[in-house]
Amino acid sequence: MTQGNVLAWLVSAGGWYDETALDLQDYPGMGQGAVALRDLEEDTPLFSVPSSLLLSAEHSDLRTHLSSADWKDLVDAGGWTALIMCMMWEDAQGERSRWYGYMRSLPERFDTPMFWSEDDLRWLEGTDIPSKVGKTSAEETYKTKIVPLLQKYPEVFTPDSSATHRTIPHFSVDDFHVQGSRMLSRSFSVPKETVKPDPIGDVSMQSAGGDDSIEEGSAAMDDVESANGSVTAQLVPQEEGQDGGPEGSHAEDDNDEDEDEEGDDDDDDSEADLEEEVMVPVADVLNAAYGLDNAHLSFDDGRCKMITTKRIPKGEQIYNTYGGPSNSYLLRRYGHIDALPLPPVLLKKLSPELRTWPHGNIADDFEISGKDVLEAVVADWKQTRKGKITEEEDQTYQNALLERVDRWLEASGFGDTFVVEYDVEEALDEMIPFVKLLIMDSATFQAGKAKQKIPKAKIEGDDEGKRVIRILKRVMDTQRQGMGSDAKASSL
Numbered sequence: 001m002t003q004g005n006v007l008a009w010l011v012s013a014g015g016w017y018d019e020t021a022l023d024l025q026d027y028p029g030m031g032q033g034a035v036a037l038r039d040l041e042e043d044t045p046l047f048s049v050p051s052s053l054l055l056s057a058e059h060s061d062l063r064t065h066l067s068s069a070d071w072k073d074l075v076d077a078g079g080w081t082a083l084i085m086c087m088m089w090e091d092a093q094g095e096r097s098r099w100y101g102y103m104r105s106l107p108e109r110f111d112t113p114m115f116w117s118e119d120d121l122r123w124l125e126g127t128d129i130p131s132k133v134g135k136t137s138a139e140e141t142y143k144t145k146i147v148p149l150l151q152k153y154p155e156v157f158t159p160d161s162s163a164t165h166r167t168i169p170h171f172s173v174d175d176f177h178v179q180g181s182r183m184l185s186r187s188f189s190v191p192k193e194t195v196k197p198d199p200i201g202d203v204s205m206q207s208a209g210g211d212d213s214i215e216e217g218s219a220a221m222d223d224v225e226s227a228n229g230s231v232t233a234q235l236v237p238q239e240e241g242q243d244g245g246p247e248g249s250h251a252e253d254d255n256d257e258d259e260d261e262e263g264d265d266d267d268d269d270s271e272a273d274l275e276e277e278v279m280v281p282v283a284d285v286l287n288a289a290y291g292l293d294n295a296h297l298s299f300d301d302g303r304c305k306m307i308t309t310k311r312i313p314k315g316e317q318i319y320n321t322y323g324g325p326s327n328s329y330l331l332r333r334y335g336h337i338d339a340l341p342l343p344p345v346l347l348k349k350l351s352p353e354l355r356t357w358p359h360g361n362i363a364d365d366f367e368i369s370g371k372d373v374l375e376a377v378v379a380d381w382k383q384t385r386k387g388k389i390t391e392e393e394d395q396t397y398q399n400a401l402l403e404r405v406d407r408w409l410e411a412s413g414f415g416d417t418f419v420v421e422y423d424v425e426e427a428l429d430e431m432i433p434f435v436k437l438l439i440m441d442s443a444t445f446q447a448g449k450a451k452q453k454i455p456k457a458k459i460e461g462d463d464e465g466k467r468v469i470r471i472l473k474r475v476m477d478t479q480r481q482g483m484g485s486d487a488k489a490s491s492l
């Protein structure tokens, strides 16, 4: 089945779409997308998907084939492991799966860095992307959580003879990556009540997991309260830079940000406990580009409904929103970037050579780790001492810095990563006090500690101010050098 007739499948499975309003077609560089077949006014319903067709760990019948304990283990593996396993299983069910037509429409190949060669990945060095791809941790999850189940339940995990639509072997590690990537680039986060255990399927009551036991990742899509009170969902990150994915379970990385989406971080309980990661058939055929969204998915009356949010002239593409994330996020999860004309106010901030290609993504950012700042402070200190430092002095200095880092983490309300956007003010408001705290003399540090104070984000023209600027410049230079050397290495 092609994506074109996933619409026909939707109707046959109990969904609805307005065949006078939209169809699917290929868009160069984007894959398939939806096109308006006539002028569409704002608030025009395009299609609706009953909640029973949302593909979630709760809705899949897989759990009825495992013992309660094994299902619970799978769910407790965190993140999206259970859903990815269910997707592998549903795909291998062939015609027996309720989602057969949908599964057949999903891509098997992706352009995301997860599938790049080592050589190509070198182009990303100096960015935060390689550390977040998490291929190794995904494969570890596959080995420790998936393989034991495949071995224990060989009949359950034998593909049906009708499941011939795949080129990648069912239940292989490649399948795990493919389903994980499908999920990363297409899943929605919906209110948990939308995905109650299957209302029409034959899910048994033996699940040990139950609704609340599914660990959620932070949302791939954001749920917000719409004007009419229904809950809406976007294919987006909850907040900029908070990314990751199925990968605690599947693929992403081991860093803090991703722990959220992996569901490993239970501290952030409120959203996670209320939301469930699901695949919403057909809603995920819509592409997105910054500022072009003209339709939105909402949940109302037990159905997901795609509705236009603007007038869409006949022949125009119908876009959802992925929430306007940065290009690094887009590339990692979706395999593409937004390269739109940058507004003059941002262009002015770029160096002349960057202005020669005046395109980009206004949500772009990059991360500077506290460790990089620390290293710049140490390098600056060594330079001012002209290298005349004993090992003992070095140790004492580094220990003092660590105490200050602890103080920063306790008292500043900020973390140990600084996110720099086009508007650098916010990052500087965090980095300047951090650097000042690291370089201040011991008496001032102790006095500030006693008064529970953190330095202000203000630079004076005195020696301290000059030193702060020198250190920040060093941090930026180091970042830039990292990128330059990657490009050189890659072109060899």
Ligand SMILES: C[S@@+](CC[C@H](N)C(=O)[O-])C[C@H]1O[C@@H](n2cnc3c(N)ncnc32)[C@H](O)[C@@H]1O
Binding pocket: 029, 030, 031, 032, 033, 107, 185, 186, 235, 284, 285, 286, 287, 288, 289, 333, 334, 335, 336, 337
């Ligand atoms: C939710 S799916 C949309 C349907 C997809 N085009 C397809 O053919 O299945 C998201 C994927 O569509 C593609 N895509 C979406 N928006 C895009 C854009 N603005 N530019 C390039 N590719 C885009 C990316 O491959 C992304 O991973």
